[in-house]
Amino acid sequence: MRVLVGHNRYTQHGGEDAVFNAEVAMLESNGHEVIVFEKSNNQIASMSKASAAMSFVWSRESKRELQEVIGRRRPEIAHFHNTFPLISPSAYYACKEAGIPVVQTLHNYRLLCPAYTLVRNGEVCEICINKSFAWPAIRYRCYRGSAMQSAGVGAMLTIHRLMKTWSETVSAYIALTQFSRGKFIEGGFPAEKMHVKPNFMVPAQSSTPALHERNYLLFVGRLSHEKGTDVLLHALTRLRHIPVKIIGDGPLAEQLDSFIQDNGLTNVERIGQLPHDEVLPFVEAAACLVVPSRWYEGFPMTIVEAFSRAVPVIAARLGSLAEIVDDGTTGLHFDSGSSEDLARKLDWGWSNKEAMRAMGDNALREFRDNYLPQRNHEILMTIYKSAIGTGDPT
Structure with a gap:
């Protein structure tokens, strides 16, 4: 299977980056042709504030680059990990227009909470889960301690909710646990598209x-x-x-x-x-x-x-x-x-x-x-087949 995998890397290498790397290696080891589409937050330093803010909502550059990759490589499915902030949800539309089903792994709660953690002042906070606009996030400066940046992320969530991006351009979501799946369904995500696949690990050699x-x-x-x-x-x-x-x-x-x-x-x-x-x-x-x-x-x-x-x-x-x-x-x-x-x-x-x-x-x-790679691969293939079966054929 030709699989396009997309990921916006963090400035400091973290858990999501490691999981992305492991999943790419797992796909390749199982004989799939993997097409990697990446951005890095290190690129933000060279962007104007206005350009960076716009990319939260819609990155024309990422969409154009992705369309070029799709045209050349013709993937059968696209699987995104982190799209924030430089890839953006515009990537889903590049895939939709090419008739390629989209899978999105939900590593965190970004699509429910501008802070992405469901945490405020070190405690669990769910007040934005069902809000049409995340006003509390602006009030409490939840994203990077900035009302302006919190408003930018909140606008991204609201605009794409109104555009039905989350419900109509993504064929399958991967939550890491049943608990996480339930939170996203509570937040309005379609239950029929919500799958569960845990992280996995390649066993390391035991010490003495x-x-x-x-x-x-x-x-x-x-x-x-x-x-x-x-x-x-x-x-x-x-x-x-x-x-x-x-x-x-x-x-x-x-x-x-x-x-x-x-x-x-x-x-x-x-x-x-x-x-x-x-x-x-x-x-x-x-x-x-x-x-x-x-x-x-x-x-x-x-x-x-x-x-x-x-x-x-x-x-x-x-x-x-x-x-x-x-x-x-x-x-x-x-x-x-x-x-x-x-x-x-x-x-x-x-x-x-x-x-x-x-x-x-x-x-x-x-x-x-x-939690071994082969079991994880079996689950992932079931999800891919489900996504391909529900993908937009246009």
Whole structure:
């Protein structure tokens, strides 16, 4: 199959970029002809503010370039990951005019929320989901702290809702979880076009067995309010006997360092930011991974990586996390935002190592059943066939 894949890369390489790269490699390894159409946010620096703002809504340049690629390569289907801000929804129309069905992966909540996270002030916020125009986003300066830029993204969402872009030019959407699918349906997206396909992972080579002492708990992620790192540290004031390693950096780094020092948390080691390949050995040697987020995570690859190493996960009972981690089977849930409940679950997990090992074994089975490339390819082909069957033949 000739597949055109489109993606607007971020200034700093992140999870969506990594998933895009992995999916391109998966398609190629399964014998598909992959046509890559890319833009990068690094290009924005050379654009005028007016031109950049216009590209939010409609990029004539991207549409023209895409039409040229389509004319030359004649893809059978187009699959977009991130189109914001330089590719824009104009890409869907380039495909529609050429009779090419479009698939859009929903890595985040951009099409429901100008901030793309459904988070405001570090907490879940859904007030724009059913708004005809995202006025609250302008009031609260949700996109990059700017009322003007928030208005630009809000205008893009409203204009394309009125143009019926979301309902009529996209043949199939891919949500990462059933929870995410439900949020988009709640926001007015057509249920019949909403499919679910999780992220996947190519298993990395295991490190040496000597590292697998499983003698600490692990947090990996951005040190920010919505990630719940403060919830974890407050829980650890009750659990000074449990060693914990924290990998990552972010806006709360100094505050967390002060908290660790002021409260004498000598059991907590903050390692800082590490390259991805240096994180995996820490995951593999952990007793469990802790995910204390306060927001609707998309599909954290750290959980998939933990599962691939038979490491159970203790996660907030919130959004997709409660779906990905099966409470009592592949890990444990705690009440989101509650350091008391998190402390109880961490203490139980540390005191019941055999039960946690069994959950780790279940997590590895879950990984092998659902998160390997071949299974993901099968799901993707089913979605592509559905999209081709409903594509606009004109």
